[in-house]
Amino acid sequence: DTGVSQDPRHKITKRGQNVTFRCDPISEHNRLYWYRQTLGQGPEFLTYFQNEAQLEKSRLLSDRFSAERPKGSFSTLEIQRTEQGDSAMYLCASSLTPPSRAGANEQFFGPGTRLTVL
Amino acid sequence: AQSVSQHNHHVILSEAASLELGCNYSYGGTVNLFWYVQYPGQHLQLLLKYFSGDPLVKGIKGFEAEFIKSKFSFNLRKPSVQWSDTAEYFCAVNLSFQKLVFGTGTRLLVSP
Numbered sequence: 001d002t003g004v005s006q007d008p009r010h011k012i013t014k015r016g017q018n019v020t021f022r023c024d025p026i027s028e029h030n031r032l033y034w035y036r037q038t039l040g041q042g043p044e045f046l047t048y049f050q051n052e053a054q055l056e057k058s059r060l061l062s063d064r065f066s067a068e069r070p071k072g073s074f075s076t077l078e079i080q081r082t083e084q085g086d087s088a089m090y091l092c093a094s095s096l097t098p099p100s101r102a103g104a105n106e107q108f109f110g111p112g113t114r115l116t117v118l
Numbered sequence: 119a120q121s122v123s124q125h126n127h128h129v130i131l132s133e134a135a136s137l138e139l140g141c142n143y144s145y146g147g148t149v150n151l152f153w154y155v156q157y158p159g160q161h162l163q164l165l166l167k168y169f170s171g172d173p174l175v176k177g178i179k180g181f182e183a184e185f186i187k188s189k190f191s192f193n194l195r196k197p198s199v200q201w202s203d204t205a206e207y208f209c210a211v212n213l214s215f216q217k218l219v220f221g222t223g224t225r226l227l228v229s230p
Binding site (some may be wrong): 031048111 | 220
């Protein structure tokens, strides 16, 4: 399968613990995005990378959240001192850089990591 | 702030009925528009997209959408739905630096 993959698919943790999720994008895609989706809502943007550079972070991304893409390939999203409000589906997507700012390339989504904080 | 509104949260149709899902966005600049679908147990997939040109765009599985700039709308349509169209549908707007802003989604149930 050459799509976007995420690991783990499910994570159950106790409040206060740290968790880390991994995303492997489509290999030739240089852009990688993280979104969060809660029940009854659409995905909400968290952050994105172009190659290894993190170019934008949402205000949703508190200081307990950190994302990295050290070699411009896979990315990790870490949540420290988890809270019950962090329970959500965390989605990763990847895309190519569009040829111009007027255009946009399709973002391909992975299956997500469902986090449950007890 | 930029937002996307999907007015129908739940839609129930019988097979062969026509479908129209509403989507409105609030953003004054140039936008790119998308409809994504999430079938039960699967991840988000692109149905169709609008960047420029003909405001009537055709996507996969017989879906189409019409961009009406004056109404800030991008409604999704299908003339005859099938049971396999049961899914959640998300409208999204792409802003200048590439993030997607999604609506809250519409759950479609098609009864056989």
